[in-house]
Amino acid sequence: MSKYFAKRIGMALVTIFLVTCLTFLLMNAVPGSPWLSEKSPSEATLAALNAKYGLDKPVHIQLMKYLGNLLKGDFGVSLKMQKNRAVTSIIAEMFPVSARIGALALTWAVLVGVPLGCLAAFKRGKFTDSVLRVICTLGISMPSFVVASVLLVAFAGGLAVLKIFPTIFDPALGWRSYVLPCFSLGFYPMCYTARQTRSAMLDSLNQEYIKTARAKGLKNVKIIFKHALRNALIPVITYLGPQVAFTLCGGFVVESVFSIPGLGRYFVQSIQNRDYPVIMGTTIFLATFIILMNVVVDLLYKVADPRINLTKGGE
Amino acid sequence: MRKTKKVLSLALASAMALSLAACGGGNAGDTTTAAPAETTTAAAAETESAAEESEAPAESEDGFNLAVCLASEPQSIDPALNSAVDGAIMINHLFEGLTKWVDDGKGNAILAPGQAESFEKAENEDGTVTYNFKLRDGIKWSDGKDVTAADFEYSWKRLANPDTAADYCYMIDMVKGYAEVADGSADPDTLAVKAIDDKTLEVVLTYDCPYFEEIVAFPATFPVRQDMTEGNDEWTYDVATYVGNGPYKMKEWSHNAYIEVEKNENYYDYANLGPDTIRFTLLDDENAMLAAYKSGELDFIENLPMDELPNYLASGELDISDYLGTYYVCFNTEDEVFKDPKIRKAFSLVIDRNYIVDNVSQAGEVPATGFVPAGVNDAAGPGHDDFRTVGGEYYSVDEADYEANCEEARALLAEAGYPGGEGFPTVEYLYNTADNHKKIGEALQNMWQEQLGVTVTLNNQDWNVFLENRKQGHYQIARNGWIADYNDPCTFLDMWYTDGGNNDAQYSNPDYDAQIDAAKATSVAEERMKAFHAAEDILIKDDNVLAPIYFYTQPNMLADDISGMYYTPLGYFFFGYTSRN
Numbered sequence: 001m002s003k004y005f006a007k008r009i010g011m012a013l014v015t016i017f018l019v020t021c022l023t024f025l026l027m028n029a030v031p032g033s034p035w036l037s038e039k040s041p042s043e044a045t046l047a048a049l050n051a052k053y054g055l056d057k058p059v060h061i062q063l064m065k066y067l068g069n070l071l072k073g074d075f076g077v078s079l080k081m082q083k084n085r086a087v088t089s090i091i092a093e094m095f096p097v098s099a100r101i102g103a104l105a106l107t108w109a110v111l112v113g114v115p116l117g118c119l120a121a122f123k124r125g126k127f128t129d130s131v132l133r134v135i136c137t138l139g140i141s142m143p144s145f146v147v148a149s150v151l152l153v154a155f156a157g158g159l160a161v162l163k164i165f166p167t168i169f170d171p172a173l174g175w176r177s178y179v180l181p182c183f184s185l186g187f188y189p190m191c192y193t194a195r196q197t198r199s200a201m202l203d204s205l206n207q208e209y210i211k212t213a214r215a216k217g218l219k220n221v222k223i224i225f226k227h228a229l230r231n232a233l234i235p236v237i238t239y240l241g242p243q244v245a246f247t248l249c250g251g252f253v254v255e256s257v258f259s260i261p262g263l264g265r266y267f268v269q270s271i272q273n274r275d276y277p278v279i280m281g282t283t284i285f286l287a288t289f290i291i292l293m294n295v296v297v298d299l300l301y302k303v304a305d306p307r308i309n310l311t312k313g314g315e
Numbered sequence: 316m317r318k319t320k321k322v323l324s325l326a327l328a329s330a331m332a333l334s335l336a337a338c339g340g341g342n343a344g345d346t347t348t349a350a351p352a353e354t355t356t357a358a359a360a361e362t363e364s365a366a367e368e369s370e371a372p373a374e375s376e377d378g379f380n381l382a383v384c385l386a387s388e389p390q391s392i393d394p395a396l397n398s399a400v401d402g403a404i405m406i407n408h409l410f411e412g413l414t415k416w417v418d419d420g421k422g423n424a425i426l427a428p429g430q431a432e433s434f435e436k437a438e439n440e441d442g443t444v445t446y447n448f449k450l451r452d453g454i455k456w457s458d459g460k461d462v463t464a465a466d467f468e469y470s471w472k473r474l475a476n477p478d479t480a481a482d483y484c485y486m487i488d489m490v491k492g493y494a495e496v497a498d499g500s501a502d503p504d505t506l507a508v509k510a511i512d513d514k515t516l517e518v519v520l521t522y523d524c525p526y527f528e529e530i531v532a533f534p535a536t537f538p539v540r541q542d543m544t545e546g547n548d549e550w551t552y553d554v555a556t557y558v559g560n561g562p563y564k565m566k567e568w569s570h571n572a573y574i575e576v577e578k579n580e581n582y583y584d585y586a587n588l589g590p591d592t593i594r595f596t597l598l599d600d601e602n603a604m605l606a607a608y609k610s611g612e613l614d615f616i617e618n619l620p621m622d623e624l625p626n627y628l629a630s631g632e633l634d635i636s637d638y639l640g641t642y643y644v645c646f647n648t649e650d651e652v653f654k655d656p657k658i659r660k661a662f663s664l665v666i667d668r669n670y671i672v673d674n675v676s677q678a679g680e681v682p683a684t685g686f687v688p689a690g691v692n693d694a695a696g697p698g699h700d701d702f703r704t705v706g707g708e709y710y711s712v713d714e715a716d717y718e719a720n721c722e723e724a725r726a727l728l729a730e731a732g733y734p735g736g737e738g739f740p741t742v743e744y745l746y747n748t749a750d751n752h753k754k755i756g757e758a759l760q761n762m763w764q765e766q767l768g769v770t771v772t773l774n775n776q777d778w779n780v781f782l783e784n785r786k787q788g789h790y791q792i793a794r795n796g797w798i799a800d801y802n803d804p805c806t807f808l809d810m811w812y813t814d815g816g817n818n819d820a821q822y823s824n825p826d827y828d829a830q831i832d833a834a835k836a837t838s839v840a841e842e843r844m845k846a847f848h849a850a851e852d853i854l855i856k857d858d859n860v861l862a863p864i865y866f867y868t869q870p871n872m873l874a875d876d877i878s879g880m881y882y883t884p885l886g887y888f889f890f891g892y893t894s895r896n
Contacts, residue, residue, distance in 0.1 A: 032779030037398065038796060040786055041482045042816045044498055048480040077548065082570065083391040084548035093570055156610060167606045168596060168613075170572065259603045261571030269599075274779050 004310050008298075012291045019287045020280070024066060027271075027279055028059045034079040034274045053079055055276075066280065075284075076277035081270060087281035091263065095285070097171075098255070098262035102247035104178060105186030106240070113190040114236065117197025118224050121205060132194065139191030148184040148257040155180060169260040181258045185251045189243055193236055200232035207231070233304045241297030245290040378591035379895050381877070383615040384607065385888075387599035388571045393544075393551050394537040395474045398482035400798070400886040403534045405595055407887055408576055409559040410537035413448050413467070413516070414528055416889060418881035424889060426528060430454050430462060430538070430560065431516070442838075443491060444523045448516040448531075455581035456540060457564035464510035466538040466560075471518075472496075473544070474535055476503040483535040486800065489524040523838035526803040533801065537561075562588055562891045571597055589879060589893045614874040617888070621751050624870060625677045633872055635679040637884040639799035640867035641688050641807070642680070644744075644759065645820045648860060650791050652742055656859050657731040662792070663862035664724035665766040666759060668712050671864055675754050678870050683863035684708035686855055687807045687847075690866075690884050691799065694844040702804050706848050709855045721766045728767055736768025743772050746794040747781040755864070756794065788821040795819060798867070799885060804847045805834070811854055822860045827853045 035041060035049050050056040054065065069076065075087035082090060120132045139147075156167040169177050204210060205228055213223050255265040263282060270278035301308045385401035394406050407416070415429030431448040438444050454462040471487060473479050475496045487493060490508060495501035507519035520527060530536060543556045550556040557565045562584065563576035574595040578588050596613060598604050601620045607613045619627065627633035646653040646662070653659055668682035681689060684703070691702040710720060725735070733739040744760060746752040753775065760771045771792075776784065785793045797817075799806045809815065812831050813823040827850055834846035854860055871888070873880055879893040 030780070031783045032777070033783065036779055036782040036786070037482075038782075038798075039398065039482070040782075040816050041398075042485060044477060045480055045482060045484060048477040052478070052480050080390055082388065082552070083393070083396060085552050086549070089552075090570070152606065156606065163610060166612060167603065167610050168598065256600055257603070259572075259598045259600065259607075261569070261597075266571065272778060 008295055012288075012295075015291060016284060016287055020067065020070070020284055021063065023280060023283045024063050025059065027274075027276060028062075030274070032274045034276065036274075070284075075281040078275055078278050080273050080275045081266075081278060087277050090266070090278065091281055091285055094261060094263040094266055095249070097260060098251075098264055099248045101178065101181050101185060101254075101260065101262065102244075102249070102251070104182040105251075106189060106244060106247050107186075108182065109186040109190035109193055110240070113193030114197050114229075116190075117194040117232075118201055118229060120194065120198040121201035122220070122224060124202065132198075136191040136195050139187050140195070142187075143253070144184055144188060144251060145253040145257060147187050148180070148254050151180045151184055152257060167258075169258045181254050181260055184257075185247060185254045189240075189247065192239065196236050196239055197229075197232060200235050201228055204228040204231040230304060234301065237297055237300050237304060241293050241300075242290060244296075245286075245293040249286050249289060379589065380592045380594065381590040381615075381890055381893060381895075382594045382596055382613050383888075383890060384596040384598050384604050384613050385617060386597070388597045389574075391551065392557075392574075394534045394539060395470070395479055395481045395483070397534060404887050404889075405574060405576075406534040406537065406561075407889065408561055408563045408593065408891055409557075409565060410534070410539075410561040412533065412537045413531035415532055416881070416883055416887065418879070418889070418892060422881045424881050424883040424887065426532060429532065430467075431531075438523065438838075439519075442522065444520045444838075446518045446520065446527070447511075448518070450514045450516065451583065452514075453583050454560060455583075456558050456560050457579045457581055458558050459581055460540075461513070462538060462560050463513040464516040465513070466540065467516050468508050468510045469541045470538045471508045471536065472503040472506050473539070475506050481535065483533075483800070486530055486533055486535045489520045489522060489527060489530075491519040491521050493521075522835070525840060525843070526801050526805075529801050529803075563593060566592060573597055588891055590890065593890050608872060608874075611874075614877050615871065615880070615888070615890070617869060617871040619870060619872070621677075621754075627872065628677070628679060628870075633870055636869040636871060636882050637690050638867040638869040638886055639688055639690055639802060639884045640797060641683055641686055642676075642755075642794075642796045642864045642867060643683065643686065644862040644864060645785075645793055645795045646860060646862070647788050647791055647793070647821060648823075648858075649788055649821045652740060653791055655731050656857070657727045658733075659859040659862070661724040661727040661731070661767060662763060663859055664710060664720040664727070665762050666862055666864060667717055667762055668864055669714050669717075670762075671755060671758055675758050676751065676865065679868050680865035681868070682712040683865050684710065684712055686851060686861055686863050687804045688799075688866035690802075691804055691807070692802050693804075694840040696840075697802075702844070702847070705844070706851055724767060728769075733769075739767075739769040741770045741772060742791045743774050744792045744794075745774050745776065745781065745784065745790040747778045748775045752794050785819045788819070793819065795861075796867070802885070804844070804851070808847055808850050808854070809835075811850075811860065820860045822854075822858070824853060824858060827858075 033055075035046055040046075041049070047056070054062060057065075066076070078085050078087060078090060116132055120129045123129045152167060156163060156165045165176050165180050166173055169181065171177060201224070210223060210228055213227050249263055252264040252268050254260070255262040266278070267282040267286070270282060298310055302310060385404055386399070389397065389402040389405060390399060391397050392402055392405055392409070394410055397403060397406055411429045413429055413431040413434070414426050416424035417427040419425045428451070430450055432451040433449050435447045436444060437447075448464075450462070450464055456462055471490070474481050474484055474487060475490070475493055477497060477499050484497060488497070490506060492501065492506045496503050496506050509517045511517050524530070538560060540558050543550050543558050547556060552568070554565050554567065559565070559579070562579055562582045564579040565574070566577040567575045574597065575592055576595070577592045578585060582588070596607070598607070601618045604613065604616045605619055605623060608616045619633070624633070628635070644666075646659045648654055672680045672682050685706055685708065687702050687706065689701055689703040693700055693702045693705045728734070728736065728739070744756055746756045753773075756773050756775075760773055763769055763771045784790055785795070797807060797810070809831055810817040811820070811822050811827065812818065813828050830846045830850035830853065834843050834850065837843050837846070855863070869882075869886060876896050877893050878896060881889050881892075
């Protein structure tokens with residue numbers, strides 16, 4: 001097991017290193033610069049800016065310097081979006097906002113999606129199953145910005161009577177700010193999870209051991225949740241791993257619609273603004289997080305099914 | 316037992332979520348409570364009224380809290396480093412220069428004494444001009460320390476210092492010694508700004524700059540504290556170090572959400588200020604701004620989705636304010652096709668500016684008849700005929716004359732060797748990816764093709780790529796826009812100087828440069844303006860470097876129950892003396 005971890009960590013470091021170098025080079029290859037605006041600064045000012053932030057050096061020297069600073073835990077400062085502010089403090093401030101909404105969204109997605117999936121599988125072909133199928137198809141085919149916009153119009157000012165929630169996200173307003181964003185962000189994963197659970201569950205329910213359990217006279221609830229679900233969870237976990245990383249790091253669309261000061265939206269804006277250190281910082285952070293979540297998923301496989309051997313046969 | 320454990324492990328993230336979510340809480344004050352009406356006019360603001368208004372009852376929780384939205388997170392609210400209008404509006408509330416903008420009673424901002432109660436101006440024998448500013452008594456920083464002339468001296472030298480790398484350093488390029496300091500050949504200390512004593516600031520200008528009193532009301536020239544800024548690049552991000560001398564002071568900055576400012580009890584006109592707090596909500600989506608305004612969460616917005624503009628304009632909810640800026644098309648004068656002024660003129664003449672204003676942009680813009688927009692002062696100064704009125708129209712924008720303009724354009728194109736557009740190469744119009752620019756681009760494409768018989772393709776690029784290409788001259792025709800920094804034609808005309816930093820047209824004409832030089836060399840207002848008019852004649856009438864389309868306006872919506880807001884056509888709104896009825 002420890003050998004397995006050493007290998008995973010080694011691979012992770014190499015991946016992060018490659019992601020760092022690649023992003024750095026690609027980012028510099030894109031035309032534009034952080035200093036441009038409708039009113040360009042004078043040549044002298046541009047030169048002073050480049051010198052101040054080290055952009056006057058060749059790209060490979062800049063990369064070396066960046067990697068050196070990275071080892072010391074220095075992610076640099078924002079060049080444009082929050083001029084001169086340390087990238088680490090920006091991420092430290094924005095990630096928790098995204099993470100909180102993402103975590104709440106996924107929580108409800110799983111807590112509702114998995115039982116619904118089980119229910120649909122159990123009531124296969126019945127009316128309940130059909131209703132659930134309609135809801136899930138809707139959720140999967142509707143992009144999150146549609147869900148978000150519809151909710152916004154319906155519950156945040158479209159009709160005065162229904163104005164229950166604020167249109168601008170404000171943590172000071174407490175739970176009311178979270179309802180709409182979390183619902184829109186979690187709707188798709190909920191539907192997806194429910195469908196995954198349903199089909200995996202149907203598979204499990206046809207297995208011999210379930211028939212044995214039935215023959216033994218076990219109760220339905222026990223058969224489903226104790227025996228069948230465990231087997232059915234593997235595909236769900238596989239889906240949820242990367243989804244956790246993406247959702248916690250911020251749903252760009254939902255953050256835009258509800259004006260949430262989260263990392264997802266910021267990441268996209270940093271690219272548009274050519275704010276190099278912010279692009280690098282958020283990319284490295286995201287990459288690390290996704291790699292971490294993949295490790296967690298592997299561990300969860302083992303929990304769900306002890307027969308899985310992590311050390312053999314790669315992934 | 317084991318079963319529950321397994322099921323729970325599935326929702327690993329869920330468990331984490333609950334602990335994270337628990338950190339919410341807190342209650343926000345209701346923003347809709349009415350405050351005792353405190354109507355404040357500029358006159359009242361000027362006289363430091365000793366008369367005490369009965370203090371608003373107890374806590375500001377029930378006070379007058381204004382919520383406005385200008386734009387998203389400002390890039391910098393360091394007065395020297397800021398280069399955006401939204402940042403300037405916030406800085407105007409948090410700092411104050413030697414002069415300041417006050418309400419003329421009709422919602423228009425006029426200049427008045429700010430931190431300096433008076434100044435003397437003397438012309439020296441060598442043509443330089445010395446200003447002596449006498450600072451007001453009782454001016455303090457938000458932490459209670461006195462504002463001194465030395466603070467201004469420090470801040471101006473900091474602005475000019477190339478190490479500061481300020482976009483707007485050139486705003487004080489009329490100060491003696493600036494050129495040498497800016498190019499690094501002289502120490503910033505040689506800049507001719509000097510604190511004679513705590514209350515007297517002496518500034519020497521190389522010439523009698525007619526808009527200097529406006530410059531000292533420009534955010535870049537506002538004082539900052541040496542002990543807060545020096546060696547601390549992040550001073551603007553901490554409420555403790557972000558010390559200002561303006562009517563409001565920073566209370567809280569929740570990044571990408573809002574900046575909340577509160578009345579500065581150390582400000583000399585504290586008693587007359589309106590809102591207890593002003594919240595600058597930071598949003599980047601125009602639909603979100605409008606939704607929040609409609610739902611009452613915001614009292615003021617200045618950006619609306621383009622599609623909604625006509626409706627709100629028609630219903631009278633939307634106000635249109637003047638804005639000193641021009642939306643135009645610039646031609647690359649080094650391009651094979653567009654190096655011919657006749658072709659440029661033909662392309663300019665067939666633009667139906669009325670159509671674009673009435674049917675495309677639809678925010679009450681004014682069809683442009685020249686490059687310097689209406690509202691820019693001429694020699695006679697504010698309140699008299701403006702530069703545009705004196706300079707006249709370079710072409711008619713009367714709808715009845717459109718056909719004649721097109722006739723002339725076709726004749727010009729024929730003269731240039733392309734009768735009826737025959738043999739004219741396919742040319743490209745470049746714009747940055749945005750709905751409004753796209754719609755205008757499509758309208759232009761249509762006019763050029765219909766009226767001249769030429770083929771124009773449209774190309775859009777990401778903002779940053781677009782700026783780079785336009786700056787480098789990698790285009791044929793490009794959209795462009797320019798907003799005034801100060802109310803003077805110089806801000807529009809000196810940019811077309813050969814090799815100027817914003818000379819996107821790559822334009823170079825010695826006659827033009829000579830007129831700009833002449834304008835900058837003289838202190839006589841009439842001569843100066845004559846040279847600027849001559850320069851604009853060359854730029855638009857003779858060379859047709861640009862095709863001006865419309866003069867910008869500033870749409871804005873203010874809640875019905877708020878009054879007392881005022882505005883400068885430079886785009887600055889002032890909220891410090893508003894009241895809720």
